[in-house]
Amino acid sequence: MGKILILNGSPRAPHSNSKRYAGLFTKHCPVECTYANLTKRNHAELRSRMDDCSDLLLVFPLYADALPVGLLNFLKFLEANPPVRKPVVSVLxxxxxxxxxxxxxxVRMVRLFCRQNGYEFGSVLMLGGGEAILDTPFRFVAARKIGKLARAVAAGRRIELHATMPVTKRMFIWASTRYWVGYGAKFGVTKEQMQTPEIES
Ligand SMILES: Cc1cc2nc3c(=O)[nH]c(=O)nc-3n(C[C@H](O)[C@H](O)[C@H](O)COP(=O)(O)O)c2cc1C
Incomplete structure (x- = not known):
């Protein structure tokens, strides 16, 4: 029976949405899962943990239409230092x-990495509204798809899934603007301040 290494590639891994998604995956998964946060310093350790696993599940957020740089760096490390045994790579x-x-x-970037480096690509779940969905009445939409993903990865099936909140764009923009304006207010930051580049400093 296989074992799945779940790797959280979020730069804010300990407090991330990805961690919550990984937790749901583990809860629904019928085979053993082991979990790790990706850091700058644990690449070699993660590579050796891969030797012991049939599957690698990369759980991460979209950053600027791509992978967070920490995850890109880990993939570069694997290019130069491949594990003894290459697991099947799936994506959440x-x-x-x-x-x-x-x-x-x-997702195409991860597929390309797999093709160029001799890893089999497994299953994928793409979530929209990922910052919010778990704290709304639509949590079940994400949880149901994560359960489906977990069962597919455990069974060695290849599937492609997606989910998002069943609301209109207009409603989403209204609700998210309200949320972020309220969030800023808690720290004494106005909507106008958030709309300037100074918010970065
Ligand atoms: C630097 C940065 C870049 C982001 N880029 C995108 C993006 O291109 N598209 C998008 O839909 N969300 C983007 N997001 C939103 C994150 O994907 C989203 O908040 C996600 O839920 C964060 O997951 P995490 O808590 O696991 O890190 C970005 C967030 C940050 C901080």
Missing amino acids: INCGFLEYRQNETA
Whole structure:
């Protein structure tokens, strides 16, 4: 029976949505899962943990239509230092925008990595509205698809899934603007301040 290494590629891994998605995956998965946060310093350790696993599940957020740089660096490390045994690579990606399709380029990047480096590509789940969905009444939409993904990866099946919140764009923009304006207010930051580049500093 296989074993799945779940790797959280979010730069804010300990407090991330990806961590919550990974938790749901583990809960629904019928085979043993082991979980790790990706850091700058644990590439070699993760590579050796891969030797012991049939599958690698990359759980990460979409960053600027692509992979977070920490995850890109880990893939570069694997190019130069391949594991003894290459696991099947699956993806659970989430993005902030409502449209799950925003994730497609990042998924293609992982597929390309697999093709160029001799890894089998497994299954994929693309989530839209990933910053919010778990704290809305639509949590079940994500949880149901994560369960489906977990069972497919465990059974060695290859499937492509997607989910997002069943709301209109207008409603999503209204609700998310309200949320972020309220969030900024908690820290004494106005909507106007958030709309300037100074928010970065
Ligand atoms: C630097 C940065 C870049 C982002 N780029 C995108 C993007 O291109 N498209 C998108 O839909 N969401 C984008 N997001 C939103 C994240 O994908 C979203 O908030 C996600 O839920 C974060 O997941 P995490 O908590 O697991 O890190 C970005 C967030 C950050 C901080």
